[in-house]
Structure formats: structure tokens, C-alpha cells
Amino acid sequence: MIELSNLSVIFGRGTPLEKQALSGLDLKIETGSFVTVIGSNGAGKSTMLGVLAGDVIPTSGRVAIGGRDVTRITTAERAKYVARVFQDPLTGSCGALTIQENLALAAARGSRRGFGLAIGNSRRDEFRSRVAELKLGLENRMNDRMDLLSGGQRQALSLVMATLARSEVLLLDEHTAALDPGMAEFVMELTQSLVEKHKLTTMMVTHSMRQALDYGTRTVMLHGGKVILDVVGESRKNLTIEDLIEMFRKARGGETLDDDALLVS
Amino acid sequence: MSQIAFLGAVELGLVFAFVAIGVYLAFRILDFPDLTVDGSFPLGAAVAAVLIIAGWNPWLATAIAMAAGALAGLVTATLNVKFRILNLLASILTMIALFSVNLRVMGKPNVALINQDTMLSPFYGLGLPEFYVRPLFVAVLVLIALLLVWRFLASDLGLAMRATGANPRMARAQGVKTSLHIYLGMALSNALVALGGSLFAQTNGFADVTSGVGTIVVGLAAVIIGETLFHSRLIIWALIGCVVGSVLYRIAIQLALSSDILGLKASDLNLVTAVLVACALILPRLRRGRATA
Numbered sequence A: 001m002i003e004l005s006n007l008s009v010i011f012g013r014g015t016p017l018e019k020q021a022l023s024g025l026d027l028k029i030e031t032g033s034f035v036t037v038i039g040s041n042g043a044g045k046s047t048m049l050g051v052l053a054g055d056v057i058p059t060s061g062r063v064a065i066g067g068r069d070v071t072r073i074t075t076a077e078r079a080k081y082v083a084r085v086f087q088d089p090l091t092g093s094c095g096a097l098t099i100q101e102n103l104a105l106a107a108a109r110g111s112r113r114g115f116g117l118a119i120g121n122s123r124r125d126e127f128r129s130r131v132a133e134l135k136l137g138l139e140n141r142m143n144d145r146m147d148l149l150s151g152g153q154r155q156a157l158s159l160v161m162a163t164l165a166r167s168e169v170l171l172l173d174e175h176t177a178a179l180d181p182g183m184a185e186f187v188m189e190l191t192q193s194l195v196e197k198h199k200l201t202t203m204m205v206t207h208s209m210r211q212a213l214d215y216g217t218r219t220v221m222l223h224g225g226k227v228i229l230d231v232v233g234e235s236r237k238n239l240t241i242e243d244l245i246e247m248f249r250k251a252r253g254g255e256t257l258d259d260d261a262l263l264v265s
Numbered sequence B: 001m002s003q004i005a006f007l008g009a010v011e012l013g014l015v016f017a018f019v020a021i022g023v024y025l026a027f028r029i030l031d032f033p034d035l036t037v038d039g040s041f042p043l044g045a046a047v048a049a050v051l052i053i054a055g056w057n058p059w060l061a062t063a064i065a066m067a068a069g070a071l072a073g074l075v076t077a078t079l080n081v082k083f084r085i086l087n088l089l090a091s092i093l094t095m096i097a098l099f100s101v102n103l104r105v106m107g108k109p110n111v112a113l114i115n116q117d118t119m120l121s122p123f124y125g126l127g128l129p130e131f132y133v134r135p136l137f138v139a140v141l142v143l144i145a146l147l148l149v150w151r152f153l154a155s156d157l158g159l160a161m162r163a164t165g166a167n168p169r170m171a172r173a174q175g176v177k178t179s180l181h182i183y184l185g186m187a188l189s190n191a192l193v194a195l196g197g198s199l200f201a202q203t204n205g206f207a208d209v210t211s212g213v214g215t216i217v218v219g220l221a222a223v224i225i226g227e228t229l230f231h232s233r234l235i236i237w238a239l240i241g242c243v244v245g246s247v248l249y250r251i252a253i254q255l256a257l258s259s260d261i262l263g264l265k266a267s268d269l270n271l272v273t274a275v276l277v278a279c280a281l282i283l284p285r286l287r288r289g290r291a292t293a
Ligand SMILES: Nc1ncnc2c1ncn2[C@@H]1O[C@H](COP(=O)(O)OP(=O)(O)O)[C@@H](O)[C@H]1O
Pocket: A011, A012, A019, A020, A021, A039, A040, A041, A042, A043, A044, A045, A046, A047, A048
């Protein structure tokens, strides 16, 4: 269970650039659910994920993961509960390290790192078979540096990396946005299968309403740093993009949706 | 160049191989431009020399010299991590402070180690001439240090340190406490540099406060020569490159100084080094610039 209670985030407090990114956001996520998150630019989606991951310390409110209050715990300490894939493939993996080394780094997330060899023989085989499952041929390039790979290949590996060590929540922030359509499709399918296989509690921010409805078990929409829409179960099954836009309009008291702000794709 | 001069250059190159490996750890692994070494090198020399003169076991004296170097590295890391001072500036502050500290440690600008028992003394009596014993002894220590550093960088902890330097945001997301690794890496780097300083004092028979000037540039020159020679992404080759680069650098300097045509004096050394490193830094950039143009 992930609990965000009455979260507020104010950037640049007391300066002319002061910006309230989250204003009293409440959200509870059951273990095992796959939540897709949508909302216009600047709605606070990335900030919400940042608060969960520990990158952003909230101005007020509380973050709990599995019943533990983690509001003031650093990103590194929280990483034992939180797995992540970033939007930019360059952020989520380490270009200067090999594929194998990246995997080893991710496999040790949440455990104590000591003087033992990072890549022993048993781990090497395990990594190889996990990478082979991608069917991208990368299992033959385990000693290649990550920066030799394409964005899509790196993103696919980042997903594998996120599932090597256990986690209580997987955070995906527009992780297919930087990819070409074919690769984006591939990474989404991979996401789906990994989430199912490892029964991961997942929060996925997406700019595509299509993706938001096609994947996952629940969809929330943020606006102005709050949850303004939350659909799950039967009511979500038959929902169309048009319905979603209509619901957004109602929730905003008649305000129409800017096409640029929310991609209808 | 005579054989003795050649072996002398090799010996000095091997002593500075510790500096090169330390500089490699800071600059390349941690991406931390660290000038502390200009202070931690003479610090290592000063601490070892003073303790040896006071009658301490030279091995223990050297271990303490390394601890002093580690402490200097920790000071720089603290200024940077805890007090958010820019890394380069933090290291300059420590370096400047160490000039005073080193004078305090020694009590005077220069301390001689003549007729003192050093780490090398037991090996002088084995029949080989001293100018062979010295480089051989240092070479063995360099080999041990190289293997230990290599093994460390291949461990989970070492991998986390490499990620800290290469992509701190990703490292933190993977549960790596990046500030811890900056402390650890800076301590390790400067301990190695201080070990170099301690061996410098013991092989040359003196410690001098001014002996640190330009250490960073010499270390960097060795790292860059090694990278140019081996051109490999593998850590082991980078480390071997540090050692080979350091020795080649000293031989090149020795050749330049002993050639009458160039007419160089020993005091031109820093200028020659600076020009060499500047070229090594500029050349790859020019090549890349042409490729993208
Ligand atoms: N580090 C920051 N400093 C100042 N303002 C920020 C920062 N991060 C985000 N913001 C602002 O907070 C608001 C929410 O941003 P964000 O969470 O990135 O939106 P989204 O991901 O939904 O597009 C935006 O107005 C953005 O400009």
C-alpha cells in the first residue's frame, strides 16, 4: 500500500518564481494495482513521482510505503522500496558502465554493497538469461558499454534493471516518450508483461490517453497539483477517450481541454 | 642517458604511479577535479619522514602517512559534500591549508632521512646495487596497489563508486549513497598519493615542503599518456596505463633534460609538464571538433 496524504510541494518558496506544484494531494494505491497517471503539462505528475522516490521533499504532508513513513528519507535509502524508469534513457542507466555492470548495480538495489565481486559467474548467467528474454540480441553484448546502445534498447534494459531487485512500487515517468513509435510500443508491451510477471505495484505517468486506458487497472488525472479524476474497475472498462475528456471538463467546472496540453492519441 | 639515470627515472615514475592511480580515481572514477594532491603528496612525505626520524617502524610510519593523506581527502570531500563548496575550490582550500600543516609537521622546510632505517633498508643488504633495489621494491608495491584497486573497482562497492562519478542521479535511484562514495573515493585517492609521497621521501632521503608543487599535473599527465597509449575502456588497462604513463613521462623528461640540443634546465620541468598536459588535453578535442565539423 502506497499512501500520499495531503501532500503539498512549493518550489522556490518566498521568491518571485514561487510555484505550487502539488496542493493537498491525496492518493492511496493498493498493493498490486497498476495506476496510469495523466494530466496536462505542469499538472504535477513528475513532482508526485519525485516525492514518492525521495527526489522532492514535500513542504507538508506525508508519504508512506507499506505502512512506513518515508517522507523525510533520502532517495538512496528509499531505493530499497522504489524501482524507477526515467523518461530520458540517459538518466536511468549508466553510459560509462557495461550492460552487465548496469544490471549488477541494479540487482544490488536495496542490499548492502560490500567487497564481493559485482559480477560473479552465477549472476552473469542470470543476467544473460534475463536480457535474452528481451529478444533484442543484447545477451551477446553484455560487455558493451551502455552508451553504445539506442534509447529504446537502454529503456528496455532499464525496465529489466528495475525488476532485478524486489520493490514495493515501480515508478515510470513517461518512459516511452523519448522513443520512436515502434520502440515505444515494444517498451510498453514489455512493461505490461514484466508488471504482470513480477506482480508489481506500478505508477505510470503517460502523455497518451490511449496508453492510460489500454494499460493498467486504474487511471488518475492530476490538475493543479490535485487528483481530479480517479477511475477504476467496471466504470473504467468501457471508458473512451471522449468520456475522459468530458469528465475532465466537468471536473474542471466547464473548462475545456487544451489539445496541446493533453495529447489525444 | 646513463643506466643509472634511466633507472632513476623509472624509479621516480613508479613512485608517481601511486599519484597517477590516485588522480585516476578522483578525476576519472569520481569525476572530482581534485587538487588536494599537491598538499597530500608532501604531507605523506612529511609524516613518514618525521615518524621515521622519531624512531618509528618505517612501515607503520608509512601507514600513518597514508591515513593522513586519507584525512586530507576527507576534508576536501566534506567541504564539497557537506558545505556545498565547488569541488575544485574545495580541493584548493585543502591544498593551501596543507602547505602550513606540512611545515608544522616537519618543523622546518626540509628534513633529511640520511642513515635512517626506511622500508627499503632490509633489501639493500641482499647483494643488488641500490639503484636496482629501489625501483624493484617500488614496482612490487605498485603492483600490489594496482591489483587491490582493480579488485575494489570490480566489487559491488567499487561499481557503486563508478556509478556515483558517472551518473549520480541514477546511482541514487539504485540505492547508492553518493556522498558516502565521494568521501570514500577521496580518502582512497589521497591515501595513495600520500603513499607516493612517503616512498618519495624514503627513496630520495628527504622530505621537502615544496616537493608537492605540480603533483597534480604530473599525475594527470601520467593518466592521459596511459589513456592515449592503451585506449581501452577496461579498468585494468586504465590502471596499467597510469603506471606505464607515469614511467614514460619520467623517462621523457629525463631525455629532454639530458639532451644538449634543447638546452633545458631542471627548473623548466613544470613548464614542460604543463605544455605536455595542455597538448594532451587539446589534441583529442581538436580531433573531435574536426569530426563533427
Ligand atoms: N525543480 C523545480 N523548481 C521549480 N519549479 C518546478 C520544479 N519542478 C517542477 N516545477 C514546476 O512545478 C509544476 C509541476 O511540474 P511537474 O510535476 O514537472 O509537471 P508534469 O510532470 O505534470 O508536467 C510546473 O509548473 C513546473 O514548472
